[in-house]
Amino acid sequence: MSRESIFxxxxxxxxxxxxxxxxFAEEPFxxxxxxxxxxxxxxxxxxxxxxxxxGLVSLGHATFFGLGGYAMGILASHAQTYMPLSEWPIxxxxxxxxxxxWVVALLASGIAALLIGALSLRTSGVYFIxxxxxxxxxxxYFAVSWSAYGGDDGLSIYLRNDFPGLNTLDPIQFFLIVFxxxxxxxxxxxxxxxxxxxxxxxxxxxxTERVETVGINPYHLRLTAFVISGMITGLAGALxxxxxxxxxxxxxxxxxxxxIMVFVILGGVARRSGPILGAVVFIALEHFLGGLxxxxxxxxxxxxxxxxxxxxxxxxxxxLGRERVHE
Amino acid sequence: MPYxxxxxxxxxxLQFGVMLFLMAAGLTLVFGVMGLINLAHGxxxxxGAFSAAWVSxxxxxxxxGLIAALAASAAAGALMEVVVIRRxxxxxxxxxxxxxxxxxxxxxxxxxxxxxxxxxxLNIPEALSGSVTLPGGIRYSLxxxxxxxxxxxxxxxxxxxxAHTRLGVQVRAxxxxxxxxxxxxxxxxxxxxxxxxLGAALAGLAGALxxxxxxVQVGxxxxxxxxxxxxxxIGGIGSIKxxxxxxxxxxxxxxxxxxFLPPFFELFMDASAAASAGSSLASxxxxxxxxxxLIVKPTGLFGAKx
Amino acid sequence: MNKPLLExxxxxxxxxxxxxxxxxxxxxxxGEIHALIGPNGAGKSTLIQQIAGGLIPDSxxxxxxxxxxxxxxxxxxxxxxLARTFQVSALAMEDSVLxxxxxxxxxxxxxxxxxxxxxxxxxxxxxxxxHALERVGLxxxxxxxxxxxxxxxxxxxxxxxxxxxxPKVFVMDEPMAGLGTEGSQQLTQFxxxxxxxxxxxxxxxxxxxxxxxxxxxSVLVYGExxxxxxxxxxxxxxxxxxxxxxxx
Numbered sequence: 001m002s003r004e005s006i007f008x009x010x011x012x013x014x015x016x017x018x019x020x021x022x023x024f025a026e027e028p029f030x031x032x033x034x035x036x037x038x039x040x041x042x043x044x045x046x047x048x049x050x051x052x053x054x055g056l057v058s059l060g061h062a063t064f065f066g067l068g069g070y071a072m073g074i075l076a077s078h079a080q081t082y083m084p085l086s087e088w089p090i091x092x093x094x095x096x097x098x099x100x101x102w103v104v105a106l107l108a109s110g111i112a113a114l115l116i117g118a119l120s121l122r123t124s125g126v127y128f129i130x131x132x133x134x135x136x137x138x139x140x141y142f143a144v145s146w147s148a149y150g151g152d153d154g155l156s157i158y159l160r161n162d163f164p165g166l167n168t169l170d171p172i173q174f175f176l177i178v179f180x181x182x183x184x185x186x187x188x189x190x191x192x193x194x195x196x197x198x199x200x201x202x203x204x205x206x207x208t209e210r211v212e213t214v215g216i217n218p219y220h221l222r223l224t225a226f227v228i229s230g231m232i233t234g235l236a237g238a239l240x241x242x243x244x245x246x247x248x249x250x251x252x253x254x255x256x257x258x259x260i261m262v263f264v265i266l267g268g269v270a271r272r273s274g275p276i277l278g279a280v281v282f283i284a285l286e287h288f289l290g291g292l293x294x295x296x297x298x299x300x301x302x303x304x305x306x307x308x309x310x311x312x313x314x315x316x317x318x319x320l321g322r323e324r325v326h327e
Numbered sequence: 328m329p330y331x332x333x334x335x336x337x338x339x340x341l342q343f344g345v346m347l348f349l350m351a352a353g354l355t356l357v358f359g360v361m362g363l364i365n366l367a368h369g370x371x372x373x374x375g376a377f378s379a380a381w382v383s384x385x386x387x388x389x390x391x392g393l394i395a396a397l398a399a400s401a402a403a404g405a406l407m408e409v410v411v412i413r414r415x416x417x418x419x420x421x422x423x424x425x426x427x428x429x430x431x432x433x434x435x436x437x438x439x440x441x442x443x444x445x446x447x448x449l450n451i452p453e454a455l456s457g458s459v460t461l462p463g464g465i466r467y468s469l470x471x472x473x474x475x476x477x478x479x480x481x482x483x484x485x486x487x488x489x490a491h492t493r494l495g496v497q498v499r500a501x502x503x504x505x506x507x508x509x510x511x512x513x514x515x516x517x518x519x520x521x522x523x524x525l526g527a528a529l530a531g532l533a534g535a536l537x538x539x540x541x542x543v544q545v546g547x548x549x550x551x552x553x554x555x556x557x558x559x560x561i562g563g564i565g566s567i568k569x570x571x572x573x574x575x576x577x578x579x580x581x582x583x584x585x586x587f588l589p590p591f592f593e594l595f596m597d598a599s600a601a602a603s604a605g606s607s608l609a610s611x612x613x614x615x616x617x618x619x620x621l622i623v624k625p626t627g628l629f630g631a632k633x
Numbered sequence: 634m635n636k637p638l639l640e641x642x643x644x645x646x647x648x649x650x651x652x653x654x655x656x657x658x659x660x661x662x663x664g665e666i667h668a669l670i671g672p673n674g675a676g677k678s679t680l681i682q683q684i685a686g687g688l689i690p691d692s693x694x695x696x697x698x699x700x701x702x703x704x705x706x707x708x709x710x711x712x713x714x715l716a717r718t719f720q721v722s723a724l725a726m727e728d729s730v731l732x733x734x735x736x737x738x739x740x741x742x743x744x745x746x747x748x749x750x751x752x753x754x755x756x757x758x759x760x761x762x763x764h765a766l767e768r769v770g771l772x773x774x775x776x777x778x779x780x781x782x783x784x785x786x787x788x789x790x791x792x793x794x795x796x797x798x799x800p801k802v803f804v805m806d807e808p809m810a811g812l813g814t815e816g817s818q819q820l821t822q823f824x825x826x827x828x829x830x831x832x833x834x835x836x837x838x839x840x841x842x843x844x845x846x847x848x849x850x851s852v853l854v855y856g857e858x859x860x861x862x863x864x865x866x867x868x869x870x871x872x873x874x875x876x877x878x879x880x881x
Contacts, residue, residue: 009410057420119622123626124388125420127621129424130556130557131621134557135614141610141611142610195752196746199736200739207726212708212711213717213719214741214794215708215711256432262425263424265421269421285702295437295439296686297436299435301432302433305430308426308429309426312422
């Protein structure tokens, strides 16, 4: 087993061990923190696929995070008021079932990623950054003015949604759901990165010409990656909404996009566990520094600045050095 | 629809547009000359607004406030450039985005720490309060009219600066060929600091001027920054002319969208639903405009590079 | 003679006032090596770009295997059977040599949208890639990081990738550069045998290699073809001497 694989295992085991310890120590807040970290890690893994492998600096991933959240909020709010979403031409009722919500969240964010990606990927470089940012804002303003679902104030869901056989209101059981999703997403992307598709995507980041010259269309690679990436981040949004039992336009805000990017970079861009470490460190900083000072974002900013300027490759890069080639 | 209302909204759109231009001009210059994407440009807008509000509050003079805004934002810009930004010119866009995102966190929280979370207010100067009657019987705020005039004058001045001065020659040379200006013996790092500080001063000025018609608070810079991005994407990155045209288009789309879209939707839905859908669409219309421009010209109206 | 596999008809390309290509007619027939030579700035790279699909000519047309590809993308030209190597290596520098070669195999077998299974353990593609690396003599470096290769080795890797595509036409942009005497002799020998698989349009500065390999030579000067002919015809042409060797 390579050093990186050992590191990955230890990291994931720690993320599981802390809430289990907290469960027996009766520290539900710690479990909630770990759940938050795991959800952010999922969102980061989604972004890392386009950012790390595809070299596409999307500053609009909040769009998908928010869509996932609103998919949950809309379905659950209709279920809680017993008002169908639509009666004609077909009857669509709200639902409190997590699996159904996840499917809707994945579909909604996937379709949005397909449309946004198809348009944004016509451009490159700095245009791409600004366009993805602008699409995020477009959804943000839409959510702000969509008064049917709370507009600016957001929307509360009184009870967490249901999962067959589990009591989702028990923090450790909800953590379990999120943790299983994290494992699924992590294994899926780790496999994807090594697959022919992952190899081609990674090569398209390093040399577009090379990929074109062997007859592979880089646009198709990037669009596919963008859709998968958007769906994963959308799933994270649905889970995040369920964790808080609350949605608001801030899920769509550009700060959310920036924070998802911070998880990836803090941990280590293009490293398969970078987003997990980044999210864990982010939550830990938020918890400890936030306890010391109301203005902890100053320290977060300073840390981020130091990592970008002096520790390229993020924390994993510092700990493990450069990734081994040809594993 | 009453013609006076339309005229007033047109002027509002123009006013919004020229202020956006002040923001976009700095961004597009910095990108054109140094190849840098600066998210923290919105923080300089905020620095300008806070300096103006605080100094004019203490001194009682709007003019002192404006001078303070220019000085503080230019100084903050120069400092930012020397300490952080110049390490980023050779980095990729991702590093630039992250480092300048980090700067936003530091500037925003720093400002909150100094001034608190409550908004400050900047009063319109006595001499410019009230309204004037324009030809055609349009009554319009004198202050907003002044903003339009000031914005247009600065646009003209900037055009003159780029087209006819030594600095402008260096800037244009820097856009087309970085090695060339080094070969000509221009001190590049000084040129970069000057261009950056100039962009910062324009952003700070915009912040101070707009600060008098909205509240001055932490986070005010970023919505404007994102609109300025839309402006330069529409206009073409690196082009001052593009920034000007883009800014006016965005300004007018924003205000006219808010005016025309809700009544349009009333044609086929009830009034309250139309007001809600129409206002959503009005705030989205700018991004739809951008999408349309990009479908037609992926590098913007006047842009060449990507 | 047989029908050309690659042909340019009267292609013109200008950048502002600079005429990079003017009425260029060039063809490549099966079994031959056609060398394209000319002083620096003559427009060789621009011409290669237009043939490979990176630039679109202002006028004229390009035909590949009998099909008009003037408006087609690089990707579809590659799929039709055009394999090119780059003057400045276009490689995935962070990846291994084998992974780079696998890209070619993926392009050939159209497997770039396979999401599961590690690319390096895909048997068909792997054997295609390893076979190509063996042929160019890079098999011992298969697991090395590409950025650790010398410039000459990168050229060889480019050729290996082109080989995996099993193309109908090779277009090679200065494959000898950076190889040293021994290396270029080996490569000369290799290309000599390769022409039986597919004809080669060879842009090269190494005149020993060009004279040893070329069935025909075209001389490009200021965006125009001065002459196309056999080695002897070109060598004895006065205009070529004047334009190309004028300084000697």
